[in-house]
Amino acid sequence: MKAAALGGLLALVAIGIVLAFSQAGDATAAERTDALAAQLRCPDCQGLSVADSQTAAAREIRRQIDELVAGGASDDEVRAHFTSRYGQWILLAPSSPLVWLVPFAVVLAGLLGLATWLIRRRAPPAVAPLPLTAEQRQRLHEEAEALDA
Amino acid sequence: MRALRWLLVPLVVLPLAWLLLSGFGRDPRELASPLIGRPAPAWTLTTLDGETLSSADLAGRPYVVNFWASWCGPCVDEHPVLAGTQADRGAELAMVGVLYQDATADAEAFLARYGDTGYPHLVDPDGRLAIDFGVTGPPETFFVDADGIVRDRQFGPLSAALMEQRLASIGVAP
Numbered sequence: 001m002k003a004a005a006l007g008g009l010l011a012l013v014a015i016g017i018v019l020a021f022s023q024a025g026d027a028t029a030a031e032r033t034d035a036l037a038a039q040l041r042c043p044d045c046q047g048l049s050v051a052d053s054q055t056a057a058a059r060e061i062r063r064q065i066d067e068l069v070a071g072g073a074s075d076d077e078v079r080a081h082f083t084s085r086y087g088q089w090i091l092l093a094p095s096s097p098l099v100w101l102v103p104f105a106v107v108l109a110g111l112l113g114l115a116t117w118l119i120r121r122r123a124p125p126a127v128a129p130l131p132l133t134a135e136q137r138q139r140l141h142e143e144a145e146a147l148d149a
Numbered sequence: 150m151r152a153l154r155w156l157l158v159p160l161v162v163l164p165l166a167w168l169l170l171s172g173f174g175r176d177p178r179e180l181a182s183p184l185i186g187r188p189a190p191a192w193t194l195t196t197l198d199g200e201t202l203s204s205a206d207l208a209g210r211p212y213v214v215n216f217w218a219s220w221c222g223p224c225v226d227e228h229p230v231l232a233g234t235q236a237d238r239g240a241e242l243a244m245v246g247v248l249y250q251d252a253t254a255d256a257e258a259f260l261a262r263y264g265d266t267g268y269p270h271l272v273d274p275d276g277r278l279a280i281d282f283g284v285t286g287p288p289e290t291f292f293v294d295a296d297g298i299v300r301d302r303q304f305g306p307l308s309a310a311l312m313e314q315r316l317a318s319i320g321v322a323p
Contacts, residue, residue: 043280043284043285043286044286055250056276057250057276057279057280060275060276060277060280061280063275064280083183084183085183085184085280085281086183086283086285087180087181087182087283089178089285090283
């Protein structure tokens with residue numbers, strides 16, 4: 001029951017991630033500029049996106065995104081325009097999907113480890129009966145017959 | 150099993166602790182610039198003296214591009230290093246300063262106070278050149294060789310020793 005609830009929760013999280021990454025429909029140029037500005041780091045701020053900042057650099061980057069979008073550049077091309085200057089640092093979120101999956105994999109592995117440890121601790125160790133040697137079997141027979149007699 | 154548990158500490162915990170400690174202790178802006186090994190951005194801008202200067206004018210010589218601002222403290226520290234390089238090596242290389250988000254009057258006051266560098270300073274009104282170079286904050290200095298390829302970058306102030314080291318990358322011998 002608990003496992004089912006946990007599975008459901010993980011499935012919901014996974015669906016949420018997929019939805020967050022899939023671009024919904026056709027966005028207008030202004031919407032695309034806003035979305036791209038939110039993904040780029042403001043170079044002269046501390047931990048703010050270009051969309052959240054009013055510094056000179058952020059304003060100029062927004063102007064350049066506008067210009068690129070109006071010129072027909074794809075989202076990837078706009079991001080590449082800035083990563084070719086600043087490197088991956090300019091992206092607020094890492095572009096490799098691996099980075100997003102690793103924490104979930106680690107948590108899952110931890111839960112599995114915990115579960116097996118709990119189960120193993122609760123159940124008494126199952127000790128398989130040792131097979132008897134021919135000599136022991138013979139002795140068992142003799143003692144049983146002696147009891148019967 | 151017990152031995153394995155004791156091995157777990159040095160094998161897993163220590164490398165992880167080292168990764169986190171070294172990662173958090175570093176400024177991510179110090180990462181290698183993607184410009185290194187690629188042609189330097191081209192520009193045509195007006196200098197503080199009101200003259201038009203273009204990157205094409207510097208072609209054929211190694212040059213140094215220094216982004217600075219009058220409001221930047223470490224820029225004061227490296228100012229003598231830059232002026233000294235221009236004085237000693239001005240014949241071997243070209244140097245340009247670029248104002249990073251600074252008013253021209255403030256920049257001129259800075260040069261009047263700390264001494265003129267002897268090389269031109271570009272006014273970059275929209276900060277477009279700073280974005281083309283991927284500058285995140287002054288001082289930041291780029292070293293371009295005679296073929297126009299960016300060879301090195303200094304993030305933060307230049308000391309005399311760092312200047313020598315970076316200049317060697319663009320073929321300017323000590």
